[in-house]
Amino acid sequence: MKLVIGIVRPEMANDVLEALFRAGIRGLSMSKVQGHGGELQRVETYRGTTVQMGLSEKIRFEIAVSEEYVDTTVQALSEGGRTGEVGDGKIFVLSLDSVVRVRTGEKDDQAVTPVKS
Amino acid sequence: MKLVIGIVRPEMANDVLEALFRAGIRGLSMSKVQGHGGELQRVETYRGTTVQMGLSEKIRFEIAVSEEYVDTTVQALSEGGRTGEVGDGKIFVLSLDSVVRVRTGEKDDQAVTPVKS
Amino acid sequence: MKLVIGIVRPEMANDVLEALFRAGIRGLSMSKVQGHGGELQRVETYRGTTVQMGLSEKIRFEIAVSEEYVDTTVQALSEGGRTGEVGDGKIFVLSLDSVVRVRTGEKDDQAVTPVKS
Amino acid sequence: MIDTGDTAWMLMATALVLMMTPALGLFYAGLVRSKNTLNTFMMSIAALGVATICWAFVGYSIAFSGGEGGFIGNLDLAFLNGVGYEPRDGTAIPELLFMAFQGSFCILTAALVSGAVVERIRFGPYLIFIALWSTLVYPVMAHWAFGGGFLATAGTLDFAGGISVEMASGFSALAAALLIGARKDYGRQALLPHNSVFVLLGAGLLWFGWFGFNGGSGFAAGEIGVLAFTNTLLAPACTLVAWFVLDLLRGGKVTAVGAATAVIVGCVAITPAAGYISPIWAMVLGTIAAIPSYLIIVWRPRTRVDETLDVLGAHGVAGIVGIIFIGFFAQESWNGISDGLLYGNAAQLGHQLLAVLVAPAYAFVSTFLILKLLSLAAPLRASGREEAVGMDVVQHGEEAYVSGEGALLIKVGSGDGESEKLLKTG
Amino acid sequence: MIDTGDTAWMLMATALVLMMTPALGLFYAGLVRSKNTLNTFMMSIAALGVATICWAFVGYSIAFSGGEGGFIGNLDLAFLNGVGYEPRDGTAIPELLFMAFQGSFCILTAALVSGAVVERIRFGPYLIFIALWSTLVYPVMAHWAFGGGFLATAGTLDFAGGISVEMASGFSALAAALLIGARKDYGRQALLPHNSVFVLLGAGLLWFGWFGFNGGSGFAAGEIGVLAFTNTLLAPACTLVAWFVLDLLRGGKVTAVGAATAVIVGCVAITPAAGYISPIWAMVLGTIAAIPSYLIIVWRPRTRVDETLDVLGAHGVAGIVGIIFIGFFAQESWNGISDGLLYGNAAQLGHQLLAVLVAPAYAFVSTFLILKLLSLAAPLRASGREEAVGMDVVQHGEEAYVSGEGALLIKVGSGDGESEKLLKTG
Amino acid sequence: MIDTGDTAWMLMATALVLMMTPALGLFYAGLVRSKNTLNTFMMSIAALGVATICWAFVGYSIAFSGGEGGFIGNLDLAFLNGVGYEPRDGTAIPELLFMAFQGSFCILTAALVSGAVVERIRFGPYLIFIALWSTLVYPVMAHWAFGGGFLATAGTLDFAGGISVEMASGFSALAAALLIGARKDYGRQALLPHNSVFVLLGAGLLWFGWFGFNGGSGFAAGEIGVLAFTNTLLAPACTLVAWFVLDLLRGGKVTAVGAATAVIVGCVAITPAAGYISPIWAMVLGTIAAIPSYLIIVWRPRTRVDETLDVLGAHGVAGIVGIIFIGFFAQESWNGISDGLLYGNAAQLGHQLLAVLVAPAYAFVSTFLILKLLSLAAPLRASGREEAVGMDVVQHGEEAYVSGEGALLIKVGSGDGESEKLLKTG
Numbered sequence A, B, C: 001m002k003l004v005i006g007i008v009r010p011e012m013a014n015d016v017l018e019a020l021f022r023a024g025i026r027g028l029s030m031s032k033v034q035g036h037g038g039e040l041q042r043v044e045t046y047r048g049t050t051v052q053m054g055l056s057e058k059i060r061f062e063i064a065v066s067e068e069y070v071d072t073t074v075q076a077l078s079e080g081g082r083t084g085e086v087g088d089g090k091i092f093v094l095s096l097d098s099v100v101r102v103r104t105g106e107k108d109d110q111a112v113t114p115v116k117s
Numbered sequence D, E, F: 001m002i003d004t005g006d007t008a009w010m011l012m013a014t015a016l017v018l019m020m021t022p023a024l025g026l027f028y029a030g031l032v033r034s035k036n037t038l039n040t041f042m043m044s045i046a047a048l049g050v051a052t053i054c055w056a057f058v059g060y061s062i063a064f065s066g067g068e069g070g071f072i073g074n075l076d077l078a079f080l081n082g083v084g085y086e087p088r089d090g091t092a093i094p095e096l097l098f099m100a101f102q103g104s105f106c107i108l109t110a111a112l113v114s115g116a117v118v119e120r121i122r123f124g125p126y127l128i129f130i131a132l133w134s135t136l137v138y139p140v141m142a143h144w145a146f147g148g149g150f151l152a153t154a155g156t157l158d159f160a161g162g163i164s165v166e167m168a169s170g171f172s173a174l175a176a177a178l179l180i181g182a183r184k185d186y187g188r189q190a191l192l193p194h195n196s197v198f199v200l201l202g203a204g205l206l207w208f209g210w211f212g213f214n215g216g217s218g219f220a221a222g223e224i225g226v227l228a229f230t231n232t233l234l235a236p237a238c239t240l241v242a243w244f245v246l247d248l249l250r251g252g253k254v255t256a257v258g259a260a261t262a263v264i265v266g267c268v269a270i271t272p273a274a275g276y277i278s279p280i281w282a283m284v285l286g287t288i289a290a291i292p293s294y295l296i297i298v299w300r301p302r303t304r305v306d307e308t309l310d311v312l313g314a315h316g317v318a319g320i321v322g323i324i325f326i327g328f329f330a331q332e333s334w335n336g337i338s339d340g341l342l343y344g345n346a347a348q349l350g351h352q353l354l355a356v357l358v359a360p361a362y363a364f365v366s367t368f369l370i371l372k373l374l375s376l377a378a379p380l381r382a383s384g385r386e387e388a389v390g391m392d393v394v395q396h397g398e399e400a401y402v403s404g405e406g407a408l409l410i411k412v413g414s415g416d417g418e419s420e421k422l423l424k425t426g
């Protein structure tokens, strides 16, 4: 099993979600992060204080999948999140030692496959 | 060493915390995420706009532990976080290459064991 | 490639950022977390309710780097984030199986090296 | 004859009191958890709708018609029948304005009660509850003290609502909390105010509105109105400082939520007494009123009574203090009506104690009965699971703070609904 | 002769109306996405600057000078020439105050229009737009109804701005939305209110201000002002409850954003009629006004017209309802001026319908032309990328909610600028 | 004789000014970092408690008793002795109301000073500071200009507090900032407003309140009050637009925090002049007042002086501009009292310059001495670590925005305290 982490633009988050659902990915977690990459920094001014905002808002997806789904997931993330302009984000794939479903205690592949409830 | 990631319901977060403390887990980080799993989606309406909220609030724990503590941690997370209804969450275990304590520069197992300050 | 996760104090976040930039780290993501470690808990009171706040605000950095940069990154994080008092945070290093750049689809080391846009 | 100056002030005072209801919504909304924000705010907004209508239809008549010394008015003025430009006796403003001013009190008081049952009561039954409450409880008690009812004729002094507003809301809140029961996490988890800026701003706006509430209760831009107004500045200021001291004694720290509470307590305490006591006595009243309310608000959460936002501690108790205080310190040289015990008129204290006997009893019992009856018809509170999800989503299908990610548009009438299907099987 | 009571009330009423513009900013800001919060709020704040100046320079004169029955005033009072302490005929307040009161209407109305084009219009062109709009549209329409223009002489009744405020803003909003075009994500993504507490508080403050808006439109602390004031309490209360019912029928849940909308719709509907109909008819008006606005607000998002915050549905439509209602239910026994159809004066309905014909047309066409002309000079809307980033950062170089991490100080004049260099090459 | 119209307006004006203090708390709270939100807001709330009491006890007497032309009043009116329903000479409102109105100024001014020292001053010493300040600084300066003191008899004109409010707060703020010292991260990190919606709403409410502040300073619902009121609309509107232009010239973008600041600056500048100059000159004053304040607010952060929320730039400087402007443009035909240089009375300019010499000096020196003395008794500021943690937690044991996760309930008296033990050893 792998843990796929995808960082994308907030305005693309819904497109990514749709792409993931279409690809049959059913479990995922999402959070807001701020990222720095090759994007242009923006300058902001508050009264006499001028600042360079080095970070842009991004959305981070965290998705545990069984091996066979890794490529699909990466593809969904990268196609759903792409605009072609700098700042589109990154995808990271890590190996997962194990997965447990809290509700049932099921382990590993069992736990990343949706169960009918 | 392992990195244990646990995703649970926000209303169970305090129970999980207690379970972890009781199990002797002393270091952890926690953040808010939004998750999608097998939960029912809720419909919301704002004036003429009706939307399907595909994501529910969850709390994500991130806990680095030495090997011997992995099972205890997973157990604390899954027992503290269980309600038995769909949406209880998942636990992921990853291998950690190394851990460093910022304050002292100590490494690895040293760094996940609490030091008397 | 490695994924370096660094958890530091919010008030040190800008120092860490500077240290990272100085060390030539160009891509990173950052988020807010709440952590529990050896820090003193604070007591808060709201009308008749008194609570122990077991968690303190921290900033979590997530940085994918090629092997050669791992040490530099860990060093930047730990030097930039150090105050010497309990609660400075932890750094975790994990192995990355692969990295993809969303914009171009480039993979692995290619994807963690900044491209001229 | 209509006096333009009196009318000008009463127009303004009425607007101020009406503003207090959204301000209360904000105050209460800040005190609950974020998942119950809108629901809590909506309980106040709903009062602006429901209680207003009940007031115009029958409430005003129940409160302000009928002979002297009765228990309840009649329906002579129902549906605003005959309520027009002609002033009521003793005032120089159109009765229509008098009706609106008094109505604003009913609305606010109904909203106050909601503080006892936030985060768990279902919104539908709540709407029916405030309709009944603002018909059967507030107007009756207002009749006693303001409408020529038996307390008024007995000689009880209540300037701006220690009886029908403060004791009524406080003891109704207690009854409601007991009947509805505690939140499922009460006493087990820390249930904290999610936004204390709203609490402070709400308290600030409530104080602002209270100048109209008390200052307008003389129905004129004259001496008594000015006295009441000034006392509404002085008394809460003293309560605030007294609360700082109590906070320091207790935990070594002055708290912001405490300060907001102190402002309310001070305003409540001066409410019945505002036009009857001298400014200096008002400052004394403000100071001492802090103590019982403080103690109750600190003690109550250790009990099993989840009277969530402490309406009893802040309103009921401080209202009693204010009502009794009049019995001692009323001064005819200031109010032109009556002296208190200290100035030689011991009877006044008796009149005041009468109110303290009957008002809490009626408020508690009538509210309890109304809710009990309602509970036979429909469950009054949300299920444990709904409580966990939060009342905003469950009762209103909304969230207070939405970020928009993960919200898929449901295209009504678009026919394809593909994304929904995806989500549903996901 | 100046009457101090009238003046007192008009001072206060003017302040209340002026407060409505920031309240509207808050209301609108809560309804948009967080990345456009400040920009949306600033559109209202800007009206307080720009429209005020235009009003003092020429707007007041255009609206309130000139002979009877005309289409537009002249420049006799331009730059406040001759506007001083002397009251205008039929009032007992200094003309200066009359000017300020009327100006506060122009400001608010200009700000209202912004609701149609938030989240995409560029701020520079917007400033020029409201300058032109508050010179060429509002004052002209105000002249028709309030300044002795052809509607006034024709006998059309409009108490507090059904024509120049409500219909003007509603139909101008429609024109603006059509000309500016929809947001790029409109109809594709869920674009949701980011903070509904602001929406509720904003609505509460708007209602508070509306007591001055309608209550002050009699220019006196007298009978008609009191009637208008009271109706401004009763009508929106009924709209609120009607909206609850409509919400329940539609989705089984009473919504908070809906309640806030209902408050506005109710206030709008009673605006033209406030001083002309009896309290009971005001309650009827409040109730029925809910229906057309509700339907339009639910239906509009299914169309391609991104009239974002539904100014047409809330203001234009409810304004029409109010104007027509007068034609049926005006009552001379209350207003001292004229009866409606129901009380035997069918002609009144004709006068009212005249306004419904001309006002929307003028508002729509003139706004469309102004924006069309402006669009020739400069692009009116932000690019798709800018929309994605958000108008706060793009137009104002600020964010509403800043946490500070990752913000590097640019030390002006410090010479080294090292951190910037680091960041720039980073 | 009491005039009901005057009394009505002064009741309202007083309520408006009292509302300004929580509004200021909101404005300031939005400008600081989130970890200092409540502490900042509480500094204003505290003034409502502490300064009110000081005012009633001695402040009012110091300001408004004593003979003509003096430096300081006496204690004849201490503890409100003799302050009752009888109007003061030249007014037609009860003196009690006059006292309350003037007191609201003292409260607000004390709160204003806090802007200089937010995010670091300890709350205990702060409370003592405002007690002393509102006894020794404000009332003395109010005596000079309003209470028959030497500036009043010299002929200096100050309508609503250019001296005792604006210059007093501005130069006291400077002294406080210098004595307390900069925040530890000042000049090293970006310290940004955490919620600009609060800033805009706060500014909007402050402007609303300012209509009472200036409009009430004629103590009557008459010509001069109307003039002051109208000028309080016109001048800030011009400042706002001027600020837009300055912002555009400087950075190409109109900023929201800038707009909020402009509103304050405009209101401040017109404060001393409101009842003395014509509406058109008020617009000129509003426009030119933008410039010096803008420059100082942009320049100050480059210095080592962490006068955090720019009280000097916004209040002190704009107050001076307003005071001097009177010397040139006062017009007897409008104010009935005196002309300025432009209208042939060069002496007036001299009287105005006198105030500019003495007021800043007294404010600066007395504030410096008070704080210096206090600093001998106790440390005035929090430690570096406490600053890092944030003043809300450290000084008040609260957070403005709490989510509740990770908060373990401490069950007082429950005996087991198991979870605490767990946490403590954790």
Ligand SMILES: Nc1ncnc2c1ncn2[C@@H]1O[C@H](COP(=O)(O)OP(=O)(O)O)[C@@H](O)[C@H]1O
Residues within 6 Å of the ligand: A007, A034, A035, A036, A037, A038, A039, A056, A058, A085, A086, A087, A088, A089, A090, C026, C027, C028, C029, C030, C062, C063, C064, C065, C101, C102, C103, C112, C115
């Ligand atoms: N090495 C990295 N580690 C973690 N996050 C990264 C890394 N590089 C980029 N990111 C994330 O991806 C976002 C976009 O990166 P950027 O380099 O601008 O994109 P692009 O791939 O289009 O050049 C950043 O804002 C950051 O959140």
Ligand SMILES: Nc1ncnc2c1ncn2[C@@H]1O[C@H](COP(=O)(O)OP(=O)(O)O)[C@@H](O)[C@H]1O
Residues within 6 Å of the ligand: A026, A027, A028, A029, A030, A062, A063, A064, A065, A101, A102, A103, A112, A115, B007, B034, B035, B036, B037, B038, B039, B056, B058, B085, B086, B087, B088, B089, B090
């Ligand atoms: N494959 C996954 N990857 C990441 N997070 C997941 C995954 N599956 C579930 N989650 C997280 O767990 C939460 C609960 O998942 P769900 O599948 O509903 O629970 P259950 O195990 O009870 O069926 C989700 O909201 C999501 O946050």
Ligand SMILES: Nc1ncnc2c1ncn2[C@@H]1O[C@H](COP(=O)(O)OP(=O)(O)O)[C@@H](O)[C@H]1O
Residues within 6 Å of the ligand: B026, B027, B028, B029, B030, B062, B063, B064, B065, B101, B102, B103, B112, B115, C007, C034, C035, C036, C037, C038, C039, C056, C058, C085, C086, C087, C088, C089, C090
């Ligand atoms: N084992 C762990 N797993 C995850 N996060 C941890 C762990 N230990 C500490 N942390 C994070 O680091 C922060 C500081 O930890 P702490 O143990 O107090 O620091 P120190 O290393 O100075 O003793 C915590 O608040 C938490 O966010």
